[in-house]
Each structure stands twice: as structure tokens, then as C-alpha cells.
Amino acid sequence: MLSFDLTDEQQLLKDSVERFIERSYPFDKRRKASKSEEGYSREHWKQFADLGWLAVGLPEDQGGFGGAREVAVLMEAFGRGLVTEPWLASVLLAGGTIARAGSAAQQEELLGALVAGESVLAFAHGEPRSRYDIARVETTAKRSGDGWALDGHKAVALNGDSADRLVVSARTSGKARDRDGICLFVVDPRGKGVEVRGYPTNDGGRAAEIRLAGAAGTLLGEEGQAYPVIEETIDRAAAAVCAEALGLMAVLNAMTLDYSKTREQFGQKIGAFQALQHRMADMFVALEESRSLADVYMADVDSPDKAERQRAVSALKVQCDKAGRLVGQEAVQLHGGIAMTDDYQASHYFKRLSIIARQFGDMDWHLDRYAALTQ
Amino acid sequence: MKITYTAEEESFRQSVRAFIEAELDPGTRRKVLNGLNMSKQDYVGWHGKLASRGWSCPHWPDEHGGAGWTPMQHFIFDDETSTAGAPGMMPFGPDMVAPVIWTFGNEEQKKQHLPGILSGEVWWCQGYSEPNSGSDLASLRTKAERDADHYIVNGGKTWTTLAQWADWMFCLTRTDSSGKKQEGITFLLIDMKTPGISVHPIITMEGGHEVNQVIFDNVRVPVANRIGEEGKGWTYAKFLLGYERSGMAGIPQAKRALARLRAIAADQEDADGTLADNPRFRRKMSDVEIQIVTLEATMLKLLAQQVQGKTPGPEASFIKIRGTEIDQHLTELTMEAVGPYVAPFAPEALDTGWNEEPIGPDYAAPVAPGYFNTRKVTIYGGSNEIQKNIIAKHVLGL
Numbered sequence: 001m002l003s004f005d006l007t008d009e010q011q012l013l014k015d016s017v018e019r020f021i022e023r024s025y026p027f028d029k030r031r032k033a034s035k036s037e038e039g040y041s042r043e044h045w046k047q048f049a050d051l052g053w054l055a056v057g058l059p060e061d062q063g064g065f066g067g068a069r070e071v072a073v074l075m076e077a078f079g080r081g082l083v084t085e086p087w088l089a090s091v092l093l094a095g096g097t098i099a100r101a102g103s104a105a106q107q108e109e110l111l112g113a114l115v116a117g118e119s120v121l122a123f124a125h126g127e128p129r130s131r132y133d134i135a136r137v138e139t140t141a142k143r144s145g146d147g148w149a150l151d152g153h154k155a156v157a158l159n160g161d162s163a164d165r166l167v168v169s170a171r172t173s174g175k176a177r178d179r180d181g182i183c184l185f186v187v188d189p190r191g192k193g194v195e196v197r198g199y200p201t202n203d204g205g206r207a208a209e210i211r212l213a214g215a216a217g218t219l220l221g222e223e224g225q226a227y228p229v230i231e232e233t234i235d236r237a238a239a240a241v242c243a244e245a246l247g248l249m250a251v252l253n254a255m256t257l258d259y260s261k262t263r264e265q266f267g268q269k270i271g272a273f274q275a276l277q278h279r280m281a282d283m284f285v286a287l288e289e290s291r292s293l294a295d296v297y298m299a300d301v302d303s304p305d306k307a308e309r310q311r312a313v314s315a316l317k318v319q320c321d322k323a324g325r326l327v328g329q330e331a332v333q334l335h336g337g338i339a340m341t342d343d344y345q346a347s348h349y350f351k352r353l354s355i356i357a358r359q360f361g362d363m364d365w366h367l368d369r370y371a372a373l374t375q
Numbered sequence: 376m377k378i379t380y381t382a383e384e385e386s387f388r389q390s391v392r393a394f395i396e397a398e399l400d401p402g403t404r405r406k407v408l409n410g411l412n413m414s415k416q417d418y419v420g421w422h423g424k425l426a427s428r429g430w431s432c433p434h435w436p437d438e439h440g441g442a443g444w445t446p447m448q449h450f451i452f453d454d455e456t457s458t459a460g461a462p463g464m465m466p467f468g469p470d471m472v473a474p475v476i477w478t479f480g481n482e483e484q485k486k487q488h489l490p491g492i493l494s495g496e497v498w499w500c501q502g503y504s505e506p507n508s509g510s511d512l513a514s515l516r517t518k519a520e521r522d523a524d525h526y527i528v529n530g531g532k533t534w535t536t537l538a539q540w541a542d543w544m545f546c547l548t549r550t551d552s553s554g555k556k557q558e559g560i561t562f563l564l565i566d567m568k569t570p571g572i573s574v575h576p577i578i579t580m581e582g583g584h585e586v587n588q589v590i591f592d593n594v595r596v597p598v599a600n601r602i603g604e605e606g607k608g609w610t611y612a613k614f615l616l617g618y619e620r621s622g623m624a625g626i627p628q629a630k631r632a633l634a635r636l637r638a639i640a641a642d643q644e645d646a647d648g649t650l651a652d653n654p655r656f657r658r659k660m661s662d663v664e665i666q667i668v669t670l671e672a673t674m675l676k677l678l679a680q681q682v683q684g685k686t687p688g689p690e691a692s693f694i695k696i697r698g699t700e701i702d703q704h705l706t707e708l709t710m711e712a713v714g715p716y717v718a719p720f721a722p723e724a725l726d727t728g729w730n731e732e733p734i735g736p737d738y739a740a741p742v743a744p745g746y747f748n749t750r751k752v753t754i755y756g757g758s759n760e761i762q763k764n765i766i767a768k769h770v771l772g773l
Binding site: 354357 | 504
């Protein structure tokens with residue numbers, strides 16, 4: 001049966017995260033944290049742990065709970081607050097790969113500390129020439145003593161500069177673009193042969209270029225079999241940023257509507273102009289359609305049927321990127337000059353939407369995949 | 376369009392090319408071609424070189440220092456300078472206030488101001504928008520009160536582009552608020568060094584400082600600096616907007632942006648080769664190229680009329696609409712071409728003298744800031760919604 005309603009547990013999670021965003025995550029605080037060295041607040045991270053959010057989407061035997069819908073509840077609220085804490089990088093991406101590939105001992109060690117808020121993780125997979133191609137891994141791993149030595153360059157690793165441990169993909173066989181031969185390793189970013197170059201990102205977060213030169217890595221899971229794990233993790237991340245986009249769009253629509261009711265030009269509120277009314281109606285429709293799609297298809301992200309999962313994720317990403325583009329651009333245009341400024345919040349929401357469109361597969365990439373899955 | 380050039384035109388092209396080769400500063404050129412931050416000197420230096428050749432304001436009437444070119448010569452000049460990476464002209468002096476001065480100003484004002492604009496020694500800024508008067512420009516409230524042979528100006532302007540570099544401002548002020556809002560506006564030329572003027576930076580979303588708020592606190596402006604009649608400023612302001620908007624086609628910049636996009640696409644790997652080989656992306660680039668040549672054809676027609684002395688009218692509005700839409704489309708396609716490397720925020724990489732290793736490909740750093748910043752073009756100069764109102768009212772008669 002199709003149910004759009006949240007379960008009681010999901011509703012509790014939603015209430016708790018929305019309350020936090022509303023009461024404890026004011027824009028000026030977020031802004032200050034975003035400009036700090038790590039790009040987020042360790043104090044907030046501790047609160048996330050206390051509230052149980054660092055366990056969302058992780059396996060129950062590691063203290064985790066929930067699936068794609070719970071992730072979506074969290075991410076939508078994070079979108080509303082323009083949250084910069086590394087939940088996506090740490091819990092969903094790095095934590096997700098460990099949960100899917102790691103041994104019981106690895107899960108216990110790494111996820112336990114993650115859920116407790118004691119350890120921040122990051123996922124280093126993309127490479128300078130890979131764009132959105134998940135199999136394009138050129139970083140290599142060779143046996144070295146009883147461990148592994150990694151060489152390569154990982155690009156735009158989200159929050160890679162504040163992580164205590166990195167989950168890194170590398171190849172032990174095959175050539176770039178082969179699905180076989182890809183492995184995952186746990187790497188200490190402070191270890192020998194690891195160079196981390198952190199930088200701020202255009203959406204107020206942080207990322208890093210990571211260069212590995214004989215860096216020591218511990219194999220996570222089976223050798224050469226990591227492709228499906230990485231693919232599923234990136235699918236889940238794509239769905240998660242779609243949920244985040246819903247929150248971002250909701251705020252932009254509300255701000256635009258509010259502004260149109262207060263800003264006067266030509267002796268009337270600008271919201272009285274029919275040309276602008278129609279455009280705000282389009283923004284409303286774009287968000288509502290995206291929300292409906294997410295409500296119905298988000299559960300399919302948990303489907304054991306890979307094709308079903310990927311169709312749902314790609315449909316979501318295409319729709320949310322399209323809607324996010326419309327809402328983001330129109331919000332700036334309808335506000336006028338004020339939304340061009342760094343001081344005004346709308347510009348920051350617009351920027352985040354613009355970067356989401358370039359993460360975890362862009363619209364064309366997902367359209368191609370969707371088309372291939374619906375022969 | 377197949378353009379055939381006469382021998383004279385071909386030789387003109389060669390002389391433009393030779394001039395650029397000899398005179399364009401390599402540092403300036405590098406910044407233009409790579410979308411890096413420009414200094415005032417980049418603009419002023421190139422303007423000065425052009426002025427010494429008599430080419431700084433070629434579209435001006437001959438008696439004020441124009442080059443007397445044919446439309447085709449203008450076309451060739453724009454094409455060559457843009458391809459070579461010469462900076463665009465800042466429009467405020469040459470394209471905006473100068474036509475107002477030679478059309479409505481007195482002899483004294485022409486003598487005082489036109490030479491400095493022609494030579495590039497005097498930088499102008501535009502005092503039009505106010506915090507509560509954007510699209511509804513005529514509602515402006517910056518007050519100018521007569522005190523013997525001076526006006527005393529109080530109030531403030533906003534979105535003033537590069538006011539931090541400006542020597543003079545042309546400014547719309549209110550001298551009478553008793554009648555219709557379009558009446559009672561007076562067009563003043565204000566020396567930015569006058570006591571009581573303060574310039575406050577506005578940081579835009581990409582992190583740049585281009586626009587400002589300018590506050591007037593009892594600023595004394597000689598009545599001699601008034602253009603035309605008191606209370607008739609709206610007429611001059613609208614005349615100027617026609618010039619401003621037709622100058623917004625931005626075809627040279629669009630061609631340069633397209634060339635940069637093609638180069639980026641050729642560098643980005645795709646499943647079977649590069650993004651430039653991907654049929655879908657090729658179609659997107661071709662689509663925008665067709666939009667550019669279409670606008671160029673329109674501009675050529677308009678330019679021919681302008682050379683015959685016709686003032687740009689409401690048709691300038693559609694040039695502004697299309698030119699700015701194309702700009703935005705190009706910055707968005709460039710975001711798409713660069714992919715995940717649009718994320719790093721590296722403002723220092725846009726400054727001269729920065730020589731650390733770039734994050735990702737060396738063309739990536741200006742791309743997202745360029746996309747963000749270019750959202751302004753459909754807002755400024757009369758938003759595109761206002762341009763559509765002008766077309767509906769003055770062209771379609773609705």
C-alpha cells in the first residue's frame with residue numbers, strides 16, 4: 001500500500017530536527033561556523049550525536065536506524081537551515097560505505113566512534129578526470145608488507161580536511177572505467193604519504209584535494225568488489241541532496257513570496273503584478289511536484305532491486321535539479337538586486353542549489369541512466 | 376551569414392590586429408581571456424592606448440572625437456578586440472553620460488567633460504538606483520535643494536558600479552516632489568571628491584566588490600553642473616537608458632565566453648572522448664552560438680541606423696533582454712562543462728600574482744563566481760521585466 005504519511009518515529013525525527021534548525025541554527029551562527037577553519041561547529045556536531053542523528057541510515061546492530069526516508073527527513077531540514085556540518089560526508093558517504101563493505105570488527109570500531117560523535121569521517125572517491133563516472137578510478141593500491149600502499153589523487157572530497165579517517169577508493173586490478181578491481185580502504189589522513197589540501201566551497205562548505213603517495217590503507221571488505229557499494233552509496237547521496245533541495249526551495253519560495261508582499265514599486269506591492277504572480281505560481285508547482293515525487297519514490301531508494309533503486313534516484317535528481325534551477329534563479333530575479341548580495345540569505349540558498357546540480361551526477365547523467373534503465 | 380570584406384575592410388582589420396599586437400598589455404590580456412579580476416589600470420591603460428590612436432570612442436560624432444567608421448568597421452573592430460582579449464570599454468563615460476552631454480549639455484560642459492571621457496582619464500559612475508527605487512526608478516528621492524548658485528544634495532544611491540574608482544557621477548536628483556514623479560527630476564554631474572560623499576562597498580554573492588552604496592550628506596553641487604533644465608532630468612535619463620541598453624548586447628563578451636566554453640568542453644573527458652565530442656553537449660553549444668549570431672545580426676542592423684544618427688529607441692529593450700539571457704546561458708553551460716570542480720571557492724586564484732597550483736583545472740576557479748555574478752544582468756539596467764513592459768507599451772501599443 002502506498003503511504004505518504006510518516007511513521008511515528010519518522011515524525012519524531014522530523015519534529016526534533018526542525019525544532020533544532022528553527023531554534024538553535026540561526027543564519028549568523030551558521031555563517032560564522034561556515035567561515036571557520038573546519039567549516040562547521042564541533043558544538044553542533046556534538047548535539048547531532050546527542051540527538052541521535054549520526055546514526056540515521058546506519059545498520060541497527062551498530063546502533064543505527066532508518067533508511068532513505070529518515071535520511072530525507074533529516075536532509076530536508078538541513079536544507080532549510082543551510083547546514084554545513086559534515087553529515088553527508090561523514091555519516092551517509094563514509095559511514096555508508098563502511099556499513100556496506102566493512103567487516104563486523106571494522107564496523108564496530110569505525111561506526112561506533114562515528115555515531116558517538118567522537119570521530120569524523122570523509123569519503124574520497126572522485127578524481128580530477130572522473131566527472132560523474134563512478135568506475136573511473138585511477139588511484140592504485142599495491143600490497144605492502146601485511147597492508148596496502150595507495151597512490152593517486154582524490155578530488156573535491158567533501159569535508160576531507162577535517163576527517164579523522166578517510167574512506168578511499170583505489171584499484172588493485174583492471175584499468176580506469178573497469179567496474180572490477182576497485183577496492184575501498186581506510187586511510188589515516190595524518191599518516192605518511194597523505195597530503196590533504198582543504199579549501200572552502202562555493203556553497204559555504206569545505207572540501208579537499210587528497211594526494212596519496214605510498215599511503216598506508218586498510219582494506220575494507222573484499223578486494224576488487226567495491227563498485228556496487230560505491231554505486232549504492234552515491235545513489236543514496238544523490239537522493240539525500242534531492243531532499244536537501246526540497247528544504248532549500250521551500251525557504252526560497254517563502255522568502256520570495258514574503259518579499260513580494262512587502263516590497264513596493266510603482267505604488268503597489270510587487271506581488272500584485274500578474275507577471276510575477278505567475279512566476280511564483282511556477283515556483284510553487286516546481287517544489288510541490290518535487291515533493292510529491294520524493295514522498296512516493298524515496299522509499300524505492302532502499303529497494304534491493306538495483307534497477308528500481310536507480311530509476312527512482314535518477315528521476316528524483318532530474319526533477320529536483322530542474323526545479324532547483326527554476327526556483328533558485330527565479331528567487332534571485334524576483335527579489336532583484338538585494339538577492340545578489342552576500343548579506344542577504346537568499347543568495348546562499350541559491351548557491352547551494354547550484355552546487356547540488358553538479359554533485360552525484362548532473363541532470364544529463366541521470367537522464368542517460370534513466371533512459372538506459374527504461375528500454 | 377557569409378560576410379565578404381572589401382580590400383579596404385581587410386586592410387582595416389589588419390591595422391586593428393597590428394595595433395592590438397603592439398599595444399595591448401599582456402597581463403591585461405591574460406586576465407580578460409581567463410576571466411580573472413581586472414584592476415582600474417587594466418581598463419584605463421587600454422583606453423588610453425586606444426585614445427592615442429583615435430579609437431577610444433569610435434561611435435561618437437566626428438566633432439567630439441569619433442572615428443567616423445562604417446558599421447562594418449565597428450563590427451571588425453569589436454570582433455578583433457574581443458578575440459584578442461582586450462578589455463571591454465566601461466560604458467558609464469563613453470556610452471552613457473557622453474551622449475547626454477553632447478545632446479543636452481552646454482558648450483562649457485562639453486569642453487569640461489568630453490575630453491576626459493575620450494582620453495579615459497576621468498572615470499564616471501551612474502547615480503540612478505536607490506534602495507526604494509529600483510525598477511520604479513522615477514520614484515527616486517535623493518533630494519537636491521537650491522541654495523543660491525549651488526544645489527545641496529542629500530540622500531543615497533545604491534548598486535553604483537565601481538563607484539570606488541570614480542572621479543565623477545552622473546546623478547538623478549529630486550528638485551520638486553509636488554507633481555508627477557517623472558517631473559521634478561534634475562540631472563546633475565557630481566565631482567566625487569566633493570565633501571559629504573561617502574562610498575560603502577556592497578559585497579555580492581560571489582564575494583566580489585563591484586557595487587556600492589553612495590551616501591550624500593549635504594553635498595554642495597554647483598548649479599553649473601546641471602544638465603539642461605531643472606526638472607527635466609527624466610527626459611535625459613531615458614535618453615541615456617536607450618544607449619545603455621543597446622550597449623548590453625555584449626556580443627564580443629559572448630563570443631569570448633563561447634570560445635572558453637568550447638575549450639573547457641574539449642578538456643573534459645566524457646565516456647567516448649571529450650565533452651566536446653558528446654552530441655548532446657555539442658548541440659547545446661551550437662544552440663547558444665545560433666543565439667549569438669542572431670543577436671549579432673540584429674545589432675548590425677541597429678548599428679547601421681545609429682551611424683545614420685538615429686537614437687536607439689524601445690528596440691534597445693529587446694537587445695538588452697536577449698544579450699543578458701545569452702550571457703546567463705553561457706555561464707550556466709560553463710558550470711555544466713566544468714562539473715564537480717565548480718565547487719571549490721578560490722577567490723585568491725582570480726587575483727594577479729597568485730601562482731600556487733590551481734585546485735582542479737586552471738580554468739575552474741572563475742566559473743561559479745561568474746555564474747553567480749551574472750545573475751545580476753537580467754536585474755540591472757532596467758530589469759528584463761521592465762524591458763518587456765517597455766516593448767508591450769511602446770512597441771506593441773498595449
